[in-house]
Amino acid sequence: MEKLNGKKRLKVCVFISGRGTNLKSLIKFSQKKNSKIKISLVVSNNKKAKGLVIAKKYKIKCLIVNYLNKNKAEDKILTNLKKNNINFICLAGFMKIISKKIINKYSGKILNIHPSLLPKYKGLDTHKRVIMNKEKFSGCTIHLVNPKLDSGKIILQKKIKVLKNDDEKSLAKRLIKIENELYPIALKKFLSTNL
């Protein structure tokens, strides 16, 4: 833990692969007065991820890892998590599945955001499947990460209506705003009850 203004702050690492809107909302949350977290590291498997530009703007250290060799990539990640004294991880659009090697080291300390009402629509292409199945509702979920894909304990969920004329794109566009709002709230809720 790092002491800032006399208060302990969790050192958080955010894993991304792309745009980084959830990363941005977590950064903003971390900068609030009396925040309990500091985002100390951003990990990306994609060197072109737009989220890296956001991280740099906020002067957050970035680690880019090549996933051609997953084992080596995860070793590099673990080394850097340790080096930066990271004690909590938020997955925010990270498109790789993290293995037990990382999960066991950070057991109960990894959150993920998923754009569906879990346990429905685990995995990829959630919006496409929701539209195809003519669901009336969709939503997003923040959950703990365990070794099973998108299956850990649910921390917070928000439901939205799927509109008549919605397609994959319009649904995703509406939902991402909800995701960005909900992730910090879920993190705050989780930290206040678990750490």
Ligand code: GRF
């Ligand atoms: C979000 O929809 C998130 O739920 C999913 O990937 C997307 C990431 O978006 N896992 P962003 O990079 O945070 O903008």
